[in-house]
Amino acid sequence: MTVQEMKAAACRAIDEHGEEIIALAKAIELEPELGYKEYKTAAKVQAELDKLGFEHRDGVALTGVVTPIEGRSHKARVAIMGELDAVLVPGCPTADPVTGAAHCCGHNAQAASVIGVAYALKDTGIMDELDGDIVLMHVPSEEFVELEFRKGLIDEGKISLAGGKQEFVKLGVMDDIDAMIMQHSIEAFEKDGKTVMAFPYGAGGLGFVGRLVRYTGKASHAAMPWQGINALKAAQVGMLAIDAQRETFSPQDNIRVHPIITKGGDLVNVVPSDVRVESYVRGASTEAILNAAEKVDRSFRAGADAIGAQVEITKLPGYMVVQECAALNKIAYDNLCGIFGEEHVVPKDAGVSTDAYDLSNFMPVCHMYIGGAKGVLHGEDFKIEDPQSAILNAAKAMVCTAIDLLADGAEKALAVKESFKPNMTREEYLSKWCGL
Ligand SMILES: [Zn+2]
Ligand SMILES: [Zn+2]
Structure with missing residues (x-):
């Protein structure tokens, strides 16, 4: 044939x-x-x-x-x-x-x-x-x-x-x-x-790296939040800090950071003590991705620091450019x-x-x-x-x-x-x- x-x-x-x-x-x-x-x-x-x-x-x-x-x-x-x-x-x-x-x-x-x-x-x-x-x-x-x-x-x-x-x-x-x-x-x-x-x-x-983030705070009655440490607030501050970085991402690097909260708390009348976030840091080159990921990690840590919570960041290899x-x-x-x-x-x-x-x-x-x-x-x-x-x-x-x-x-x-x-x-x- x-x-x-x-x-x-x-x-x-x-x-x-x-x-x-x-x-x-x-x-x-x-x-x-x-x-x-x-x-x-x-x-x-x-x-x-x-x-x-x-x-x-x-x-x-x-x-x-x-x-x-x-x-x-x-x-x-x-x-x-x-x-x-x-x-x-x-x-x-x-x-x-x-x-x-x-x-x-x-x-x-x-x-x-x-x-x-x-x-x-x-x-x-x-x-x-x-x-x-x-x-x-x-x-x-x-x-x-x-x-x-x-x-x-x-x-x-x-x-x-x-x-x-x-x-x-x-x-x-x-x-x-x-x-x-x-x-x-x-x-x-x-x-x-x-x-x-x-x-x-x-x-x-685009390529990206993955992030699995766990904030740990301290549970308390939601009517007496001063007895607890609010892990959800820590995650919110961390995500706000990421948003504050966005103007530093250069347009040609095509950076996209899109975190989601996969667990935001357990019960509405308990101060959240266990909050989980997943995110990508996407970009057009490995160098740009790793550079942006450093800023993202810093931001996640800043959220925990501000509230006095603990944060554990698991870095996952995402997909290459x-x-x-x-x-x-x-x-x-x-x-x-x-x-x-x-x-x-x-x-x-x-x-x-x-x-x-x-x-x-x-x-x-x-x-x-x-x-x-x-x-x-x-x-x-x-x-x-x-x-x-x-x-x-x-x-x-x-x-x-x-x-x-x-x-x-x-x-x-x-x-x-x-x-x-x-x-x-x-x-x-x-x-x-x-x-x-
Ligand atoms: Zn798909
Ligand atoms: Zn597909």
């Missing part, structure tokens, strides 16, 4: 099984689960892989599923990733009524699109023509949330890192992978008079143009954060953004409106990019690898950024 014939066969298989692939996304949407708790979601993915007869490794980083598919030779190995976790948006119509979890980041579409790739590679003869392997990865916990719960898992030794891809690196799952491809769903938008349906560039993706792999993005760009038409593919900065960007610091990563969603990302109205685009076209874009990489002696995969200049090694990533 020529490369074009392989791509056509892959796209045909995805279209032929479109209904099943879209039904999987719907089933996952209706049982949303937060990171490192995606057991039902993983079971749905495993059932699809079983149906297709692919062998898979389960329970990787608690809930992850890894499915290696071998080519005729093994000159390179490409990972295609989808995420399993939801976010907490209780007001979303499809939110879980008990937990409030909802797929307002579209990971249900991602997980299903990777199964779309599985359909494309099953009985189409494509793998017999490729000189490398494709490893499908359903990865837990992209959303860096519920920091207290995750710290508990770390303390229990169940995981080492809060992000699922971070944990995959720690577990060695990425050791033999030469390039990684994935995508997030977006709402189509207008730019330069064009309707943009897709873009492959993650430039401008993206490093763009131009050679890999160009291959993805050409495939997106083939699927959506050149007039609907426009390079654009991403502006968000993901642990996919961590990987981009030591291996070629292509993170595409593909239209078909509607509504505000992480908002109540976010949904997959056009599954043909968000799920099936996404699967086509990923598998076609992988075919390009691994066809003809895996020439393009090896060239991408050759052109890529890592910022650090995996080992440096784990020791310097993750602190392991």
Whole structure:
């Protein structure tokens, strides 16, 4: 088969099984689960892989599923990733009524699109023509949330890192992978008079560090607060001090600090003695993030100092700033143009954060953004409106990019690898950024 014939066969298989692939996304949407708790979601993915007869490794980083598919030779190995976790948006119509979890980041579409790739590679003869392997990865916990719960898992030794891809690196799952491809769903938008349906560039993706803060005061009757130490007041002063720093953040550093109080007290007639805060310090460069984080830590401490409370700040490695792999993005760009038409593919900065960007610091990563969603990302109205685009076209874009990489002696995969200049090694990533 020529490369074009392989791509056509892959796209045909995805279209032929479109209904099943879209039904999987719907089933996952209706049982949303937060990171490192995606057991039902993983079971749905495993059932699809079983149906297709692919062998898979389960329970990787608690809930992850890894499915290696071998080519005729093994000159390179490409990972295609989808995420399993939801976010907490209780007001979303499809939110879980008990937990409030909802797929307002579209990971249900991602997980299903990777199964779309599985359909494309099953009985189409494509793998017999490729000189490398494709490893499908359903990865837990992209959303860096519920920091207290995750710290508990770390303390229990169940995981080492809060992000699922971070944990995959720690577990060695990425050791033999030469390039990684994935995508997030977006709402189509207008730019330069064009309707943009897709873009492959993650430039401008922000990094961040995480903070889990615990203020300890002294409980007393709320009618006699002079007998206590109010931990909530300490947290309020700490957050005010952060706000006082904002004018010192330079615009080009894109610093965003957005603390939330996850526990503000126990009973209304007791002076709060245990208050918890979670925050990110986001920014456009590692240096700027660390600089701002120092100001944030100082502010949190100042709150405790002012009130006479105690504060414990747990520093969590968040996600790194993206490093763009131009050679890999160009291959993805050409495939997106083939699927959506050149007039609907426009390079654009991403502006968000993901642990996919961590990987981009030591291996070629292509993170595409593909239209078909509607509504505000992480908002109540976010949904997959056009599954043909968000799920099936996404699967086509990923598998076609992988075919390009691994066809003809895996020439393009090896060239991408050759052109890529890592910022650090995996080992440096784990020791310097993750602190392991
Ligand atoms: Zn998200
Ligand atoms: Zn996401």
